[in-house]
Amino acid sequence: MRLVIARCSVDYDGRLTAHLPLATRLLLVKADGSVLVHSDGGSYKPLNWMSPPCTMAEVEPDEAQAGDGVVAVWRVQHAKSEDRLTVLIHEVLHDSEHELGVDPGLVKDGVEAHLQRLLAEHIHTLGHGWSLVRREYMTAIGPVDILAKDSTGVSVAVEIKRRGEIDGVEQLTRYLELMNRDPHLAPVTGVFAAQQIKPQARTLAEDRGIRCVVLDYDALKGIDDAESRLF
Amino acid sequence: MRLVIARCSVDYDGRLTAHLPLATRLLLVKADGSVLVHSDGGSYKPLNWMSPPCTMAEVEPDEAQAGDGVVAVWRVQHAKSEDRLTVLIHEVLHDSEHELGVDPGLVKDGVEAHLQRLLAEHIHTLGHGWSLVRREYMTAIGPVDILAKDSTGVSVAVEIKRRGEIDGVEQLTRYLELMNRDPHLAPVTGVFAAQQIKPQARTLAEDRGIRCVVLDYDALKGIDDAESRLF
DNA sequence: GCCTAGGTCCCGTTA
DNA sequence: TAACGGGGCCTAGGC
Numbered sequence: 216m217r218l219v220i221a222r223c224s225v226d227y228d229g230r231l232t233a234h235l236p237l238a239t240r241l242l243l244v245k246a247d248g249s250v251l252v253h254s255d256g257g258s259y260k261p262l263n264w265m266s267p268p269c270t271m272a273e274v275e276p277d278e279a280q281a282g283d284g285v286v287a288v289w290r291v292q293h294a295k296s297e298d299r300l301t302v303l304i305h306e307v308l309h310d311s312e313h314e315l316g317v318d319p320g321l322v323k324d325g326v327e328a329h330l331q332r333l334l335a336e337h338i339h340t341l342g343h344g345w346s347l348v349r350r351e352y353m354t355a356i357g358p359v360d361i362l363a364k365d366s367t368g369v370s371v372a373v374e375i376k377r378r379g380e381i382d383g384v385e386q387l388t389r390y391l392e393l394m395n396r397d398p399h400l401a402p403v404t405g406v407f408a409a410q411q412i413k414p415q416a417r418t419l420a421e422d423r424g425i426r427c428v429v430l431d432y433d434a435l436k437g438i439d440d441a442e443s444r445l446f
Numbered sequence: 447m448r449l450v451i452a453r454c455s456v457d458y459d460g461r462l463t464a465h466l467p468l469a470t471r472l473l474l475v476k477a478d479g480s481v482l483v484h485s486d487g488g489s490y491k492p493l494n495w496m497s498p499p500c501t502m503a504e505v506e507p508d509e510a511q512a513g514d515g516v517v518a519v520w521r522v523q524h525a526k527s528e529d530r531l532t533v534l535i536h537e538v539l540h541d542s543e544h545e546l547g548v549d550p551g552l553v554k555d556g557v558e559a560h561l562q563r564l565l566a567e568h569i570h571t572l573g574h575g576w577s578l579v580r581r582e583y584m585t586a587i588g589p590v591d592i593l594a595k596d597s598t599g600v601s602v603a604v605e606i607k608r609r610g611e612i613d614g615v616e617q618l619t620r621y622l623e624l625m626n627r628d629p630h631l632a633p634v635t636g637v638f639a640a641q642q643i644k645p646q647a648r649t650l651a652e653d654r655g656i657r658c659v660v661l662d663y664d665a666l667k668g669i670d671d672a673e674s675r676l677f
Numbered sequence: 678g679c680c681t682a683g684g685t686c687c688c689g690t691t692a
Numbered sequence: 693t694a695a696c697g698g699g700g701c702c703t704a705g706g707c
Binding site for chain 1 (some may be wrong): 447451462463464465466467469470471472474476477478481482484485486487488489490491492493494495497510541542544546547548549550551552553554555556557612613616636673
Binding site (some may be wrong): 461529 | 694695700701703
């Protein structure tokens with residue numbers, strides 16, 4: 216990993232064109248050749264960048280560039296597309312190289328998959344006498360997160376989201392339309408379950424007879440922990 | 447901006463929990479207090495991070511941590527939530543501070559807004575004799591990108607995307623349903639215009655009688671430039 | 678302030 | 693390989 220602090224201007228040309236005027240920035244060159252251009256604020260997203268696979272070449276400025284005060288030019292070319300990043304360096308304030316090695320990677324917990332597992336294991340939180348048929352129930356247009364039966368034996372398709380928005384309701388609607396055409400399953404009702412449900416999504420869902428349920432991840436995990444302590 | 451290369455482990459606890467085992471990484475502390483943890487590969491996204499507004503405190507390791515070889519602990523706490531990042535530093539290999547100043551920011555060209563402007567100005571590329579009614583035509587459920595009239599005077603709602611996927615077709619369908627209930631507008635036909643249209647989206651659109659048009663940004667810009675040169 | 682829509686989205690998973 | 697769905701999404705614009 217190479218770290219360079221430099222006064223520079225940057226141009227990106229590819230899926231769009233973008234330009235950064237002359238200023239002092241961090242240029243970060245990773246071992247795989249990718250380049251990030253960071254300012255001293257904003258978010259984790261660089262101002263500009265080139266993703267791997269790509270190659271970086273440091274070339275001499277031409278006469279016009281040298282006349283403008285450019286001391287070096289970086290050409291970063293993506294290997295599989297026409298995307299190109301050009302850095303015109305006017306002054307180098309820091310330049311260091313570091314050996315990092317391969318990273319063991321990130322371990323996550325608490326995303327949608329966990330919500331789905333927890334809700335499947337405690338399907339009775341949706342209603343007394345409910346039972347799980349299966350998770351990831353396959354249909355012709357994709358998997359339904361959970362298929363269950365209510366206390367009267369009627370099939371229920373459950374769509375789970377961390378944040379319930381309109382496209383999640385559309386997705387569940389497509390599943391319900393399809394499943395209700397299957398005489399072995401019909402009638403199938405719908406439950407839209409999310410940690411948070413946007414007003415537009417709730418309105419659309421209820422307009423279509425889909426029940427909305429707000430999930431509490433910590434409460435579900437609490438039930439899970441309490442039950443596992445019994446064994 | 448502070449640049450630290452260190453052997454460290456990192457824990458994030460907030461919207462989810464995540465852990466990075468001990469390895470050598472770049473720790474980047476920006477002027478606004480935000481912290482990025484980068485490995486020597488992957489993408490522009492850090493392995494872990496804390497977004498501003500947040501505060502970073504460097505504290506002494508406790509006895510147990512010191513016994514594990516920890517020489518310093520960074521506690522990065524988000525100012526408006528319970529999100530917290532903890533970095534346990536085992537060895538510092540580099541540590542430098544740099545003054546960057548405020549960045550003048552990025553200038554972009556070629557995003558959806560530009561496509562919309564270009565297509566609105568050259569609406570005849572969709573059909574001979576077509577005319578623009580207006581961009582961002584407001585409806586009860588949101589703005590339609592472009593409302594136009596074809597050569598016979600029939601209203602056309604145009605939805606523009608850089609990449610045309612299924613939810614764009616759903617969006618246009620909702621607009622069309624609503625607008626066709628308005629006797630002043632009906633009948634309204636639909637055009638789904640994008641630089642690239644996914645097969646599933648095309649199938650769904652055509653099944654609903656929506657015409658699909660692939661846009662060529664460079665060609666539209668060429669027309670634009672050619673016309674502007676006439677004046 | 679919240680909410681919506683777009684992104685050089687990125688990135689994993691799966692058909 | 694291409695497409696689809698999720699993200700600690702982030703970020704800009706509208707109300």
